[in-house]
Amino acid sequence: MNFMASTQPENRLLGPQSDSQRTLYPYVTGTSVVALKYKDGILMAADMGGSYGSTLRYKSVERMKPIGKHSLLGASGEISDFQEILRYLDELILYDNMWDDGNSLGPKEVHNYLTRVMYNRRNKFNPLWNSLVLGGVKNGQKYLGMVNMIGVNFEDNHVATGFGNHLARPILRQEWHENLSFEDGVRLLEKCMRVLLYRDRSAVNKLQVDVFLKMAPNQIYSLAKLLWSLT
Amino acid sequence: MSSIGTGYDLSVTTFSPDGRVFQIEYAAKAVDNSGTVIGIKCKDGIVMGVEKLITSKMMLPGSNRRIHSVHRHSGMAVAGLAADGRQIVARAKSEATNYESVYGEAIPIKELAQRVASYVHLCTLYWWLRPFGCGVILGGYDRDGPQLYMVEPSGISYRYFGAAIGKGKQAAKTEIEKLKLSELTCREGVIEVAKIIYKVHDEAKDKAFELEMSWVCDESKQQHQKVPDDLLEEAKVAARAALEEMDAD
Numbered sequence: 001m002n003f004m005a006s007t008q009p010e011n012r013l014l015g016p017q018s019d020s021q022r023t024l025y026p027y028v029t030g031t032s033v034v035a036l037k038y039k040d041g042i043l044m045a046a047d048m049g050g051s052y053g054s055t056l057r058y059k060s061v062e063r064m065k066p067i068g069k070h071s072l073l074g075a076s077g078e079i080s081d082f083q084e085i086l087r088y089l090d091e092l093i094l095y096d097n098m099w100d101d102g103n104s105l106g107p108k109e110v111h112n113y114l115t116r117v118m119y120n121r122r123n124k125f126n127p128l129w130n131s132l133v134l135g136g137v138k139n140g141q142k143y144l145g146m147v148n149m150i151g152v153n154f155e156d157n158h159v160a161t162g163f164g165n166h167l168a169r170p171i172l173r174q175e176w177h178e179n180l181s182f183e184d185g186v187r188l189l190e191k192c193m194r195v196l197l198y199r200d201r202s203a204v205n206k207l208q209v210d211v212f213l214k215m216a217p218n219q220i221y222s223l224a225k226l227l228w229s230l231t
Numbered sequence: 232m233s234s235i236g237t238g239y240d241l242s243v244t245t246f247s248p249d250g251r252v253f254q255i256e257y258a259a260k261a262v263d264n265s266g267t268v269i270g271i272k273c274k275d276g277i278v279m280g281v282e283k284l285i286t287s288k289m290m291l292p293g294s295n296r297r298i299h300s301v302h303r304h305s306g307m308a309v310a311g312l313a314a315d316g317r318q319i320v321a322r323a324k325s326e327a328t329n330y331e332s333v334y335g336e337a338i339p340i341k342e343l344a345q346r347v348a349s350y351v352h353l354c355t356l357y358w359w360l361r362p363f364g365c366g367v368i369l370g371g372y373d374r375d376g377p378q379l380y381m382v383e384p385s386g387i388s389y390r391y392f393g394a395a396i397g398k399g400k401q402a403a404k405t406e407i408e409k410l411k412l413s414e415l416t417c418r419e420g421v422i423e424v425a426k427i428i429y430k431v432h433d434e435a436k437d438k439a440f441e442l443e444m445s446w447v448c449d450e451s452k453q454q455h456q457k458v459p460d461d462l463l464e465e466a467k468v469a470a471r472a473a474l475e476e477m478d479a480d
Contacts, residue, residue: 091328098300098324100457 026078026129028052030063031202032164033074033133034192036176037142037157038185042135042212045189046074047197049204056204064210068093071107071136072212073114076161077149078129085128088117107136107143111153119151131161137212160192163200168192182211244358254362255355258384261364262311266440267399267431268297270308270368272379272392273420274413276448277370278458279308280424282397282432285439298445298457302327304337305371306445306455310397311384312364319367319382323347340371344380344388352386366396372453399431406430417448421458425466426473442467 028050035044050058063082064074067089075082092113096105105113111134121127131148146161147153158172171192180188189209197203239245240253247253266282281297298308299320307323309316326346330338347369354360362384369380381394392412395403406427415423425442432440444458444466458466 087332094303094328095324097303100296100300 022126023078023081023129026081028058028079029129029202030061030076030079030082031200031204032160032162032168032196033063033076033131034160034164034168034172034189034196035074035133035135035144035158036172036180036185036188037135037144038180038182040182041137041142042072042144043182043185043189043209044072044074044133044135044212045193045207045209046076047193047204048206048208049202050079051202054201056202059204059206062208064208066210067110067134067136068096069104070138070212071105071110071134072210073110074133074135074161074210075130077131081128081130085114085117085130085132089114104138106138106141107134107145108138110134110136111143111145111147111155115147115151115153118147118149118153122149122151133159133161135212163196163203164192167195167199171195242358243355243360243362252355252385255385258362258364259366262366262384262396263398263400265310265312265365265397266297266437267395267397267403267428268308268310268366268368269395269403269407269424269427270370270379270381270391270393271407271410271412271415271420271424272370272377273415273417273448276372276377276417276420276446276451276453277379278417278420278424278444278446278448279306279368279370280428280442280444281308281310282399282428283441283443284437285441288439292441297443300445300455301343301369301371302331302337303454304373304447305340305343305369306447308368308370308445310366310368315363316365316367319347319351319363319365322350323369326350337373339373339375340369340378340380341375341390343371344369344382344390348382348386348388351382351384355384355386368394368396370447371455372447377447398433398437399428402431403427417446417450418462421446421462422466422469425463425470429467429470429474430477442470 030050033046044064046063048060049056050061061079064072065086067073114132118128127149129149133146135144144159145155146159158176160168175188193207197205239247243254266284268281270279279298283297298306300306301323307320327338327343351363355362367382371378379391380388381391382388393407410423428442444463446458447455
């Protein structure tokens, strides 16, 4: 007689126990982030919405945060995973600062770190459900990169996540050029965000636009969240 | 006042008949042989300074840091065996980040001092561990303002207005007591600390030394950091001038 009546599966990955340890689907999500390089640095924009499925539940979610002295991180996807990523980065930056040796992690290094984290989580079937945009300026060098939940990462002059890839990138491909002025860059971003507001159902009409300046690397200036009333 | 243990000093788990643990006292001697480390609590922050004795002309200035940041708001200056000190700093960093991840706020300095002291004390309880051969001055700035603690190899920890360990600690303590700490700002404190270290440095016994200083104050936005280079230079110049003035008398 077979006394082994327990339902312990041999393959842990497929057992009921292990499913509760893995991210299966996102709950509160942010929609697209769009970013571009301009003459003096990086411009990034994201709306301030957190959707709970099809409900536009939270309307003041900051989906972009400065990281260390040189970078800006924007995230779409699961907001709680974004908060977790911020905790990882906070510890990373803390240890970097504690050396107190005049050096600090730049956007390229942070982007690489994030890529490793995202890819390794994906390999364990427990992804951080985000698409991240990492931009910044260090020693006069501009950097703009993207990494998503499966670990795909790349660097480009303009990037976007989610719907932004379909709606904003074509506009950017047409109209982006090297040495955009600040005003032109903002106008271009606004154009992209407007199209997204029209066509993306999870977009919200409140924006967060951040700038990373080449000239003053320690300043991030938040174009105080623009409020549009477009009906 | 040196007493020979004769048999009661072989292990940290042995008491002598007069109630002393000799191994811990010997550990303290290791601290007394190192360069002077002082810390003072000014009205708006903490200043710490280390007399880093240079053992070789080949040493790069700025290397072999003796003052380490433990968290954003606190730092530790170490006297005694440098490698032991590194362990204590590593442990303190780990305690600080652990506290923050559990409680969501920066570790209060009192709590940090208690944890470091417990750890140092731990190593005096078992025969298979030896006591740390270093003393630590811990300075930080939290909700309750700037605080200064000192942890000795025995695991004792007290809070101080001014503390000194190492070779010149007696002379340094006398100097610190002369200062009116409650009226000093950290900017002024930096100059005073530099003066004291230059003063207690024994030119005859040890030739060269490098001055390393750090602060946590309102001016540094309650972050622990090296004293800015220009202020450090100013302090060194003032200290040398004060020495010459003294020698001239």
